[in-house]
Amino acid sequence: MPWEPSIILLAPEDFIVEGLAELLSRAGFNETGREYKRRGKSRLIIVTGEREDPFHGKETLAVALLRGKPRRDWLEKALSGHGRVVLIALDGLDYGLEGITVLGPEWLAEAFNRYSIEPPRTLLEKFIPERERPEQLKEFVLDGPLVEPVSSQKLVDEAKRVVSYKFSVRPEELKIEGLKLKFRPVYVVSWSRENESGKAFYDGKKLVLNVDGELKGLAMKVLLEDVATVLATEVEVGEETDPAKPVVEEAVRKGWLDLRVLHSRKAYVPEGAVILFSIGPRTVRVSFDFTVGRVSAEGEPLSEEGLVKLAKERVRRELGEEPLALEIVRRGRFTLMRGKTRRYLFEIELNSYSGSVRRFQPALTEEAMLEVVLSKYSDGHVIGVERRPSAVFVDLLAGGRVLVLKLDQKTGEIVDTRDLGSPEEFLRKTAGEILEVVKDLELKSCQVMDHEVVRAEFEGNGLRAYLAYDGETGEILERALEIGSSVAVELAVRKYRSYSVLFTEEVENGFTLTLEGDRDVVKVFVSRSGEIQELDRFLKKEVVEEIALSKIREVEPSPSIEGLKLSDHWEVEFTGVKAFGRLTVHRTSGEVLDFDYQYIESVITKAFTEFVKKSYGDTIEVEWIAHNLEEGYAGIKGVGRRGIYFGKYNTLTGELIEHDFVPGSGITSKFKLAQVEGKYAVK
Structure with a gap:
């Protein structure tokens, strides 16, 4: 009958614990210990196990059985320090436990059924009409009752449990080969004398002539009960004797010469049992000593040769290949072997006594x-x-x-x-047009972390790149680019398409490039990651000259550029036949920000000579010109036939702003000449 949650709740704790130990064993764990804890009405039993994983090392698992509902803090403390824990809460829990898997009797019943762990037969008596009798056992009818009952079935079940625990074999693997019951005869003798009767109890060594109390009740039981029937393959009875003789001898010693034996009844006291089980090719012996309540099991493990043979047979059957190598890694109740075939690595664990395969784990090489x-x-x-x-x-x-x-x-x-996507496509997303100018791009290395995060390194002509991205979400986690000078030049030329590179300079974090266009010069910084920053831009010298000359020709027909210097803006100095001066031209737009000029002295001389001739009809010879550059005017003195002429010109516009005439002779003329000349001289 299969397990049900109701049967789980009725089952003895020691049986359930043995079942949990069996589940650990089926999962490849060797039991390492048991702990029993109690808190009020709550009871906790913890079974721990370990196993060696060929690829991940030692693994620990604890399975705990809980009856009752203790406080959370006590339960958490009791389960701490056991690593991975699975808790079977038979009565449920009203709270959760962090990091601990909590299951109930439903799960345990399903697990026991899945792994063919049968319920105790005593629990199923109400469901099973008749007990099955092991085929090897037969009935023995004794010639007296049993002082204490003995159940062959219970002995077999207990023996299986002991063997299962000691040798880690499943109870269903055990086949009973023999059951010998050992009995010691005891006797109850009824006697009488003149005015008295009684019953004596004799166990072969000790005699009680007249029983009373509990012993009297036992004597009555022996006298009243029917003969006993036992199941066994063999019955062994201790040495029998005539009980009347010791009774009479004891009566004589007491002076009871009139004692007369009426009758005697034999009974049997169970002293022990020996059960033989076969497990595979081996036999296990279980001995019970009822006098001291001791049970022991003895068995010889299979030889290494036998275990290796069984392992090879399993490998051939499972993999269809011949084992090429096989070694024993560990021996104990279980023997662990590792080996390989042409295409497989395998690990196999066998019970050292039964030879049954506990675990077989093959893996392709x-x-x-x-x-x-x-x-x-x-x-x-x-x-x-x-x-x-x-x-x-x-x-x-x-x-x-x-x-x-x-x-x-x-x-x-x-x-x-x-x-997880293409590393190169992710690089193109983040590197942009850089890859358009890089030739011979090659993926130098690629790694995957936790089968999710891709790390890739690229190299190309003038580029080294590193990239990390999440292949599940597409998120770029890390990015690093390092370009060379050739790529920096290509990127700059792509951005400034009508420009050509004059020169390139490598600096700490990138490259500085100077580019020349039709009208201007641009200086840019290209970082190692390919980012372009414009540092400076200014008009070319010849363009500035063209702009300046165009402006100067408005006042000077034949200008000549004498100086051209770039500071905050272009500074231009010029001279000509009529004027001289300076211009400030915007460094990038070419706008004339400032234009200062003055007419030169030869122009003033000619203009003043023509003025005198036209206004006075006289011809002069210029004696001096006094030029005040800061104030922007010039004084001029000319001597003619009729007298002396003075004039003042605005040198910025060429306009005659003032003039005077002093006649040529007389004291008055000399006095006036002195006054006027001071007026036109440079101050």
């Missing part, structure tokens, strides 16, 4: 696994392999994309494929 992968992805390049207990994960670069393949360890079948 890495070479065989990759052979399967590359047969499907012929252009693929394996960049990572990770073995996990459930599967093998292969990180593969195929067709420029990163794939994560999940493979069945035993068959190599690809059970799942995830596409």
Whole structure:
């Protein structure tokens, strides 16, 4: 009958604990200890186990059984320090436990049924009409009752439990070969004398002539009960004797010469039992000593040769390949072996006594696994392999994309494929037009972290790049670009298409480039990551000269550029036949910001000579010109036939702003000459 939650709740705790230990064993764990804790009406039993994983090392698991509902703080403290814990709460819990899996009797009943762990037969008596009798046992009818009852079935069940615990075999693996029951005879003798009667009890060594109390009740039971029937393959009875003789001898010693034996009744006291079980090719002996309440089990493990033979047979049957190597890693109640065939690595664990396979874990070798992968992805390049207990994960670069393949360890079948994208496409998203100018771009290295984050390094002609991105979300996590001077030049020329590079200078964090266009010169900074920043821009010298000459010709027909200097803006100095001066031209737009000029002395001389001739009809010879550059005017003195002429010119406009005439002779003329000349001289 299968387990049900109601049967779980009725089952003895020690049986459930043995079942939990069996579940640990089925999962490959060796039991390392048990702990019993109590808090009020709550009881907690913790079974711990360890196993060696060939790929991940030692693994620990604790399975705990809880009856009652203790306080959370006590339960958390009791379960702490056990690593991974699974708690079976038979009465449920009103709260959660962080980091602990909590299950109920429903889950446990399903697990026991799944792994064929049968309920105790005593629990099923109400459901089973008749007990099954082991075929090997037969009935023995004794010639007296039993002083204490003995159940062959209970002995067999207890023996199986002991063997199962000591040798880690499943009870269903045990086949009973023999059951010998040992009995010691005891006697009750009824006697009488003149005015008295009684009953004596004799166990072969000690005699009680006249029983009373509990012993009297036992004597009555022996006299009243029917003969006993037991199930066994053999019954052994201790030495029998005539009980009347010791009774009479004791009566004589007491002076009871008239004592007369009426009759005697034999009974049997169970002293022990020996049960033989076969487990595989071996026999296990379980001995019960009822006098001291002791039970022991003895058995010899299989030889190494026998275990190796069984292991090889299992490998051939499961994998269809011949074991090429096999070694024993550990011996104890279980023997662990590791080996390989042509295509597989395997680990097999057998019970050292029964030879039954506790765990068989095959896995394709890495070479065989990759052979399967590359047969499907012929252009693929394996960049990572990770073995996990459930599967093998292969990180593969195929067709420029990163794939994560999940493979069945035993068959190599690809059970799942995830596409983490193309590293080059992600680089193009972040690098932009840089890749358009880079030639011979090559993926130098590629790694996948946790089968999710892709890290890639690229190299090309003038570029080194590093990129990390999340293949699931597409988020770029890290990015680093380092370009060379050739790429920096190409990027600058792409941005300033009508310009040519004059020279390039490498600086700490990038490159400084000077570019020349038709009208101006641009200075830019190109960072190592390809970002362009314009540092300066100014008009070319010849363009500035053209702008300046165009402006100067408004006042000077034949200008000559004497100086051209770039400061905040272009500063231009010029001279000509009529004027001289300076201009300030905006460094980038070419706008004339300032224009200062003055007419030169030869122009003033000619203009004043023509003025005198026209106004006075006289011809003069210029004696001096006094030029005040700061004030922007010039005084001039000319001597003619009729007298002396003075004039003042605005040198910026060429306008005659003042003039005087002093006649040529007389004292008065000399006095006036002195006054006027001072007026036109430079102050």
